[in-house]
Amino acid sequence: MNTKDFPQLDSIEKIEQGFESFGYICSTQIATAVFLAFHLRKPILVEGPPGVGKTELAKTTSELLSLPLIRLQCYEGLDEAKALYEWKYGKQLLYTQVLKEKLGDLLQGAQGLAESVERLHQFGDIFYSPDFLEPRPLLKAMQQDKGAVLLIDEVDKSDYEFESLLLELLSDYQISIPEIGTVKAKTTPMVFLTSNNTRDLSDALKRRCLHLYIPFPTLELEERIIRSRVPDIDEVLRSQLVQFVHSLRQLDLKKNPAISETIDWARSLLLLHANKLDEDLIRTTLNVLLKFEDDISATEPELRSLISEATAQ
């Protein structure tokens, strides 16, 4: 990826503005990470609680750069056949069947077995050539002419073995295929890895990446996000609901409401034509914010004080 081709990434401020124009409001920290990743050609490992916009960051970057987004969703048991490449077995088989008849013509006049094998050798490994290679996401990202944004989502869900598989890609932007050799990236892709911290990633992987931790946003930032995502909502209600969610996060919950849930909630309140927070309204819509029955019942006794806190502001 040539630095000059992407004036959108010239400075940290430009990135912030660019993201904003696509509706992604980010902190300076996030913009700095993208800026550095681009200029140092390093992958970014994004960690943070679910729903703070880790995946969204990669998507928006691809929109900002107008590059294709290539996504690899990780899960337990993901292996190289699904992540890197696979041979097109069917095609190989079909071709051998078709070519069987041609074989007679080819070997005509050959004296003995040795000479026949000799002749066959001249054709090289046609069946293990790039034509028969089925590229999977990682290889596909290497093959893009103009570069790409590669998103390796929830890398913590994959196995340890898979992590080691990624190391070559992350440090040298190349992939080794035993039958062909090393495939280097045509243009260095922007790589995002996301993790929900369900387990610690290996040091080797972390070492190769810039590490970005996205926490829950500050009050002010979250309000800006809601303003950008749900523009029609009343201003007073917006600041109230953001304040409410923030105090909700102070409670000891199984799963804290994330930005995506705040957005959903704002949308539902808009749909219900609410113009201020009251207890009934919250009680009926709380399930948009909280996804566990335990959390909901733990919150209900606190509701009144939470509301007064939110509306006092």
Added chain:
Amino acid sequence: MHSKLLSFIQILRSRDVRISPAETLDAMDIVAVLGFSNRSFLHDGLSMALAKTPQEKATFSQCFEHFFKQELLDFSRDSDAPSERQPPDKDSVAAGEISDDDIASRPESADAVLENAAQQDAQLQALLDGNLMQNLMQNNRNELSLVLNQAGERVGLAQIQMFTQKGQYTRKILDELGEEHIRQAVIELEKNNSPALSQLQRYRDILREQVRDYVEREYLLHAEGKNKQFMDEILSKTRLNNLEHHYLHKVHDLVRKMAKKLAAKHSRKRRVSKRGQLNMSKTIRAGIANDGIMFKTYWKQVRKDKPQILAVCDVSGSVAAYAKFLLLFLYSLQDVLPKVRSFAFSSHLGEVSDYFVDYPVEKAIELINWKYGGATDYGNSLMDFASLALDDINSNTTVIILGDARNNNGDPKLEIMQSIYQRAKQVIWLNPESRKAWGTGDSDMLRYQSACHFTAECNNLRQLERIVDQLLKSTSVA
């Protein structure tokens, strides 16, 4: 500036932030791209390359604050004059303004007295014209801070380790700055009983205070991490029951740190191939490439069952301290050892696993100590254990017994130990007494030893860590 960055990385390392040389190079690249002009960009950028967990990020921010804090405290007479908060790189005209302001704010204009005195004394004049005095008189904090830093580097302040060295380094830096000239001038003025004396003394004191503050800050930055490492080293070698009470929370942290290290080392799930069960679909798929001939076979894999661990701890007075740490260790390893059941005994035995579910580890241990403490009876306790858990012991079970085997001359009930020995995969006995004391007096250790796969002396954290490490190794490898 690279050396500055490197010493910053040194400090981070001394505070348990793991930074590899590759990451150091990244940090240098980042500095090259971002520059030093914007402090918050630098903070964000460096934290991405150097600190890779939330804890590390917190440590990083803290160190960054200290390390890149260049500005000295305001040392002008009363720091309520807002005009003195001038940006650093104003030219001489601005500096002139500041001193004008200063003079205006002080009625008697003490500096003028000093200058008057200087007119009669060439030596004093030379001193006042020197950089150091100029900086002091003009409240030029940035300049002074730079000079301080350079002097600190020259005397090797980064090597400071003990708080007792603070005075020594302060003196060295003062010498390096040329403070003795001021001192001499003060003596001169004293002799002459000059009116400028108090003013010069004041500047001398300001300088001394600044240097002291600077050394103090650097000490906190450089030495604290090193001292903590030193402390950890000592604590891990001390006999656990000798630990002073106020070190206990430190030891808890240490145990947690050790457990985390072990967990990271052993948490790899191992897959073992199940011989005899072919993974048909995978084998056929692999065979297609060879015209359906299955050259390579794939076997079905299963995850190995996680081992079960039964920890049996003597919680009588003599051994309670050790039991506490063993349990702390085992329960800090929840990720790697999910199936830990624990039992506590002294005169009788009971299962205490539930305490660890209901309470945080430290609290649970306290409760257990309180409930089961008393005089030891191994025979009785083993019988209780057999009735509670003997049926659950199978070839996947490791039994860890922690105790001094001092049975108060009671019946050892060796036959129960033997049946445990026969059923379990492993029986480990940890004894806090040193090996020489085993079998002396009322100790039944030598007898019990015959029914154990492995016995070990275990009285400090280092030994405990080694044993748990071994335990994890033997339980995870098939």
